[in-house]
Amino acid sequence: xxxxxxxxxxxKVRLPQVLDWLAVQAPDVLCLQETKMEDKVFPREAIEAAGxxxxxxxxxxxxxxxxxxxxxxxxxxxxxxxxxxxxxxLLAADVAGLxxxxxxxxNGQSLDSDKYPYKLAWLAALASWLKTALLEQxxxxxxxxxxxxxxxxxxxxxxxxxxTLVSEEVRAAFRGLLDLGLVDSFRLFEQPAKTWSWWDxxxxxxxxxxxxxxxxxxxxxxxxxxxxACAVDKAPRKLERPSDHAPVVAELDIGP
DNA sequence: ATGGCCTGCAACGCAGGA
Numbered sequence: 001x002x003x004x005x006x007x008x009x010x011x012k013v014r015l016p017q018v019l020d021w022l023a024v025q026a027p028d029v030l031c032l033q034e035t036k037m038e039d040k041v042f043p044r045e046a047i048e049a050a051g052x053x054x055x056x057x058x059x060x061x062x063x064x065x066x067x068x069x070x071x072x073x074x075x076x077x078x079x080x081x082x083x084x085x086x087x088x089x090l091l092a093a094d095v096a097g098l099x100x101x102x103x104x105x106x107n108g109q110s111l112d113s114d115k116y117p118y119k120l121a122w123l124a125a126l127a128s129w130l131k132t133a134l135l136e137q138x139x140x141x142x143x144x145x146x147x148x149x150x151x152x153x154x155x156x157x158x159x160x161x162x163x164t165l166v167s168e169e170v171r172a173a174f175r176g177l178l179d180l181g182l183v184d185s186f187r188l189f190e191q192p193a194k195t196w197s198w199w200d201x202x203x204x205x206x207x208x209x210x211x212x213x214x215x216x217x218x219x220x221x222x223x224x225x226x227x228x229a230c231a232v233d234k235a236p237r238k239l240e241r242p243s244d245h246a247p248v249v250a251e252l253d254i255g256p
Numbered sequence: 257a258t259g260g261c262c263t264g265c266a267a268c269g270c271a272g273g274a
Binding site: 009010012013034036060061062107108109115145147159160161162164165198200201202203204205211212214241243244245 | 258259260261262263264265271272273274
């Protein structure tokens with residue numbers, strides 16, 4: 001079973017790339033973030049025609065998440081349960097015996113912005129909900145754009161100002177997720193140094209490989225023995241008019 | 257050298273991203 005996450009930075013612009021990527025990679029599950037569109041204009045038909053079911057929760061201009069799956073998906077949560085949030089940032093669904101949580105974590109903007117305490121509150125609410133969710137379904141994968149570079153080796157010093165992505169508080173929140181029993185699948189394997197999942201559009205950052213690793217696939221302890229690979233797929237970042245994020249893909253030896 | 261680019265909205269620049 002291949003599961004993946006990709007911040008597409010507008011599904012309207014990136015739909016052709018997503019359809020191409022589905023055809024080439026054939027993931028069983030693909031979580032999308034920053035679809036940036038209302039549900040009434042979501043391209044459901046094109047995705048279904050590609051052989052995928054899809055759940056989506058979006059809004060105009062900002063945010064927006066979707067879960068594409070080969071097998072039927074049963075909606076578990078639209079937004080973090082108990083956390084009143086206007087922003088469409090989380091979808092959870094059960095797919096083929098696996099609980100898939102797709103998150104577009106807040107950026108935080110700057111340490112003195114109102115958006116930064118919102119980021120910390122969102123992270124706390126997520127952890128609180130996941131604690132009970134994991135008891136309900138121990139086979140759980142949390143995928144998405146975390147907007148957190150967990151360690152120094154996940155952030156190129158040349159990537160520029162990214163204080164809200166590397167702060168001690170957000171890194172502590174990330175470790176809090178690990179403390180719940182989640183494991184960063186990327187670090188289960190040997191990885192090339194300076195592997196990133198995001199590169200700024202400016203400064204020729206991709207060509208110079210100046211970026212951050214902020215898109216992650218976390219697996220519950222129960223799933224870890226089944227994980228055989230995790231990697232960033234840089235190919236879509238090389239296309240014309242790319243998203244600034246690349247997909248992250250993990251392989252699980254659990255069927256279907 | 258703190259900009260540089262991209263997207264959407266709706267206007268003829270802005271907010272937001274990371």
